Amino acid sequence: MKAARIHAYGDANRIQIEDAPMPVLNDDDVLIRAVAASVNPVDWKIRAGYLKEMIPYAMPLTLGWDVSGVVERVGTAVTAFKPGDAVYSRPDIARNGTYAEYVAVRESEIAFKPSTISHVEAASLPLVSITAWEALFTAGGLSQGQRVLIHAGAGGVGSIAIQLAKSRGAHVTATASTAKMALVKSLGADEVIDYTAGDFAKQAKDMDVVFDTVGGAVQAASWATLRPNGILVSITDRPSEDRARAEGKRSAFVFIQPNAAILTQLAGLVDLGQVRPLIGAEFSLNDAARAHLASEAGRMTGKIVLYTGQP
Template identity: 45%
Template structure:
């Protein structure tokens, strides 16, 4: 099998392609022939060493949290999947940038037939993050006003659609070039963050989904109504600022959840949700894929073709 290996933290150019023995599934695992792997910001944050104090990993390791492919073999205790099943999943914090992987089936869902493997690989982490942010941590309800930062990215694209499906009034921040794209996902208002200060354009918001951090997060307190919620996937909100705004700040790490992913997969199968693949890049060029993600301004998700 082929796998991307990170032998040392630092430059993304230091990643190499290695030939490794195929993994063998344990009694409670499945072996997947990976067709595509999603590229997420956490991948380059880990590979660069920015997260090593929080997520220590033995070197070398294989990056990647999202995968889609076909089940090749199952452990003797696995009854939910069979060889030949097409699946997708948030497999863990690393491991997806490989042609074959072993995974806990509880992290997987069947791939919707209407999605190709590249589209399916773009779904798990982003959509689970969006759902958990809005519904579990943001307590989203019908009729609320929701502000979603980085609305054209992978998580943002899913969040706009999920908030629309929940009956919310959706406001997104994005570049001018992504205005029509974000509107097409279901946003009622789109603010060009380069041309306008969202804090001067928006007020009385029930929920802010912060996918940016920094000053964007700090300025988001001012748009929340009393009792509102600021949810961030990037950094822990300042509780002092929250007290001043009489609002709540929450930060979380996405939870792998096969049954939840299966419910979301049904929305992709029905067409209620759609995914956008920014670009598909061959596995040996993983450093280019991570650089593309790291530069920002990706519409939807970058995906690695692990068969290339």
Template identity: 35%
Template sequence: MKAFIVKKYGKKEPLYLTEVSNPTLKSDEVLVQIHAAGVNLLDSMIRMGEFKLFLPYKTPFVNGHDLAGIVTKIGSQVQNFKVGNAVYSRVADYRIGTFAEYISVNENDLALQPKNLTMEEAASIPLVGLTAWQSLVEIANLQKGQKVFIQAGSGGVGTFAIQLAKHLGAFVATTTSTTNIDLVKNLGADLVIDYKKEDFETKLKNFDLVLHSNRDPKILESSMRILKPGGKLISLVGPPTPEFAEEIGTGWFFKLITKFLSAGVKKKEKKLNVSFQFLFMRAEGKQLSEITSLIEAGIIKPVIDKVFPFEQTNDAMAYVESGRAKGKVVIKVK
């Protein structure tokens, strides 16, 4: 089958289109013919080797985390899916490879696709949807009337998180550029801050939650200051913490590194009486099924900027890396 592989780590390394062996199938897995694949910044970061310390993929490997497709074969112990099902998934770490024609996926990481979405729309959902769900529902337990600041509201995670937070009854503030203000307002944002013209710290205070996705250390510190005492900041970009290292079961060396990397934020956390948590989202089919229900009910809608043909996967990656995408970028595989 055709697939885009990472031959070696590097910021300027492209993905290479090549022929690879068809996936093997374990008893608890399904074989999916991929029709569309979502493109995420995570795919670029994996290719660059930014997570090698705790996600050491051995090159060459097929890249890609999001898929939508059709089940073509099932393992002997699979109970919840059958051949012909339209499914979608953010596949598990160490089992990535959605920039390809086929992939085998553990059935626990899959969900039936929303019936009201196209393949391309469905492929845009899993990673950003699960990131928002695990942040707002699982970790924060966001309640009606609480205030949440979602950074980068016009991005992939932002466009989904705004809709989910509004469904949960929260007051939503977000940042975006001038050209995207109407987009995030239409998604439900209550307060929109043009980050090119305004400083969010002067406009926001006593927030319950911040969904943090900006790598600038100054933005992280400002974000912690807008929280009320006892408030929570959930970061998608780090720094990773010793608690995260413990959670994923890494060795002492990575734990030591995370202790060093997070020392500054831990100090600010204590001083401001707020909490900081690093989230590296995980595959989770049951949560994706919950998201399916919200999409089929019309509560959450996908936001797609561009769909690229499979052969232009590197162009799709470059577009995501540019930071200009409004919502998600998708590859049409079949």
């Protein structure tokens, strides 16, 4: 089968489009014939070797950890899926990824794809949606009527986070650069702050939850926007617990794990029209290296998807 793989860590031109062996199925695995994958920043961070201390990858490694496709075959212990089912997943990043025509994924990491959107749209959702869900709801405890500040509202995670927060009835403030403000408003944000026009922390106040998707100076400036005992949830830089204590506020760091239960609930929200995918660029599998360069530039609007197979 065709796959985009690396044989050593390095820059985008390390990605090779080549013939790879078909995945070997464990008893609890589902073989998915992939229609589309999506590109997330973690893909190029893994490609560059930034996670190699955390996860000891064997080479060659197939990149990519979002997929939507059709079940081709199931392992002997699989009960919930059968050949022909349309499914989507953010699989375990310790295994070979989804920039390939076929991928083996544990049954427990798969959900039925939303029925009202295409595979290409569905492939854009799992990783960013599980991340936003865990950050806002599980770690942040965001509930109806609360105020949340979401950084990078036009990004892959931010664009879904806004919609999820609105689906819970929260009041959403999001940051974006000037040209992306209208788009972020159209995703449902109640207020949009142009972060290029001045200090966002002067405009955002009394937040119950801040969702930090940027880190660094943005995270440091975000403490001032929280109400007492409010929570700063980051997915980029682990917030200092000492700082949180000194401020009389709380903090959390989220690192995504596969979660099919969230994907099932998400599919419901998508099919109700409460969450819609935002796709900013589409590439063929052959152009995986160009897709990585687009992600690394850090200016994407929504998600990048890769076509990995026939619809």
